[in-house]
Amino acid sequence: MNIALLLQMAAEACPDRCALTHEGRHYTFSELFAAAQRAAHHFLAAEVKFVALMDVSSPAVPIALMGAAMSGVPYAPINYRLSEAQLTPLLDRISPAYLITGSEIVAEDRSGWVVRSSEEFMSVVSEGEISDLAWHDDPSAVAVQLFTSGTTGEPKAALLRHEHLVSYILGSVEFMGADEAEAALVSVPPYHIAGISAVMSNIYACRHIVQLPNFDPQVWLTLCAEQSVTSAFVVPTMLSRIIETLQQGAMATEALSSIKSIAYGGGKMPVPVIEHALALLPQVNFTNAYGLTETSSTITLLDPDDHRAALEQSDGPIRARLGSVGRPLPAVEIEIRDEHGAVLPPLEAGEIYVRGPQVSGEYEGRSVLDEAGWFPTRDAGYVDDEGYLFLSGRADDVIVRGGENISPGEIEDLLHQHSAISDVAAVGVPSEEWGETIALAVVTAAGQSITEDGLREHIRNHLRSSRVPELIQFVNELPYNETGKLLRREVRAWFAAEAA
Amino acid sequence: MMKPGTRLKSAVCDAEIMIIKIAESADLSCGGQLMAEAPERTEGDGDRMHGCLIGKRYVNAEETIEVLCVKSGDGSLYYEGQELMTKDTKKLPSSD
Structure with a gap:
């Protein structure tokens, strides 16, 4: 072979x-x-x-x-x-x-x-x-x-x-x-x-x-x-x-x-x-x-x-699949697990594990597969009732605010739909009060404007109040690598510099 | 026993296969003659010459063996006397 x-x-x-x-x-x-x-x-x-x-x-x-x-x-x-x-x-x-x-x-x-x-x-x-x-x-x-x-x-x-x-x-x-x-x-x-x-x-x-x-x-x-x-x-x-x-x-x-x-x-x-x-x-x-x-x-x-x-529906679970990455290939299995390794039912978010003959899960002589051959992707997500997988970001990117796990994707997905916003990143930054708190970097769409208070109001109206960012910066663009991955550590560094 | 990755040639035609799923026995034949890494060319059995096609995967009924035809030939493939059939695979949209 x-x-x-x-x-x-x-x-x-x-x-x-x-x-x-x-x-x-x-x-x-x-x-x-x-x-x-x-x-x-x-x-x-x-x-x-x-x-x-x-x-x-x-x-x-x-x-x-x-x-x-x-x-x-x-x-x-x-x-x-x-x-x-x-x-x-x-x-x-x-x-x-x-x-x-x-x-x-x-x-x-x-x-x-x-x-x-x-x-x-x-x-x-x-x-x-x-x-x-x-x-x-x-x-x-x-x-x-x-x-x-x-x-x-x-x-x-x-x-x-x-x-x-x-x-x-x-x-x-x-x-x-x-x-x-x-x-x-x-x-x-x-x-x-x-x-x-x-x-x-x-x-x-x-x-x-x-x-x-x-x-x-x-x-x-x-x-x-x-x-x-x-x-x-x-x-x-x-x-x-x-x-x-x-x-x-x-x-x-x-x-x-x-x-x-x-x-x-x-x-x-x-x-x-x-x-x-x-x-x-x-x-x-x-x-x-x-x-x-x-x-x-x-x-x-x-x-x-x-x-x-998905396009035929105006809302509901089938329409939502436009934001999904779909179902596994025939030889691939997917599981969602919580932080203790327990397998989670549909609609509950956790870490994505994958198994199959194409999965290597190995770095320079060190395999990270578990005993049963499952690879922890470090990606976070959930599956819907029919097995469609939704990603909510890297497991390492989850913001832990006062003991509550917050996925940056939840806030970003909401704001991507806002006409005044062309790009956005939510990151966790250290906070004495909460352990971590939410910081938001926003790129305003050409010819549009939105205030910090307007942003907070919009988030409070659509999500829980714990999702409202403490820090907001308006920036010209977000840092991406050449294949389009957002470099969150650079966004975090902006807020660290601001705090210092 | 033959390991996945092993490549075998037909003794009766141009066919070549690669083992995908581990085979417990070495009784793999093409056109009625045992396949080998470098077989001596010989005559095929006329009743066992239905052909095999490059790119097709062949399995037995129990799917205990699976081979990939990597070069087409005139002989047909048998495992322990049983004719292998092509495996139906789900057609997927291109993702690369």
């Missing part, structure tokens, strides 16, 4: 089909497979511990991923936007590596390393004899090591073994399920789990991948039109920028005439954004996917029928 099998099968079944388009150049499945085999020989000859890639998306991404898999060397994609201070400790953890990068930060004097630009790498793997190679077929070998985004602390190195990734793909993707005219636009960065799963899923479906290295809504829409894109995955911030661009009339919705489906995930989608998207693009099938690095990507799906059923 080796993820390279996914590419081998695609190359066997559709050798001449277009697998990848990057900056106008096309690659067939057999070309990708041949390049990955050559890459595997280079990786073996380099005698390294890791194959690392620190660059934007390019054909080097699937080739390095699959070549590393064939050679039995773990693949470790790294965020190319990190500063030197952030990067050095990560590089120390994967030393020595065969590193593909355009960055000049990496010191040449690292002993045992091979450093190549994406262009150099592509030129060595594009031509030459292909000698036989006996693949490593150990299902429990590490295929991918991903540094998690570290929004709450030091990045952790999550390990994904071949068996986890292959289980995910075989369980969720139909082999050669795509016809020749289909094309998927991939704009998530290669160091994100969604970037890895996009490569594997589309290859196994034999679907043409169109790569967009740096997301920009206008370029995204232009590529959709030019390449007759039929499906795409976006993070919530990307979707809201695409919708804005369409609403401002900067691009016509006709640019999206070929697109049949859009999947979104990677962060919490504000309900108004998906409502706008559904209204603007009624012909598009929307799917909400929830997953984590440690679970090999998607574990729950809110499918297109769920979206349509």
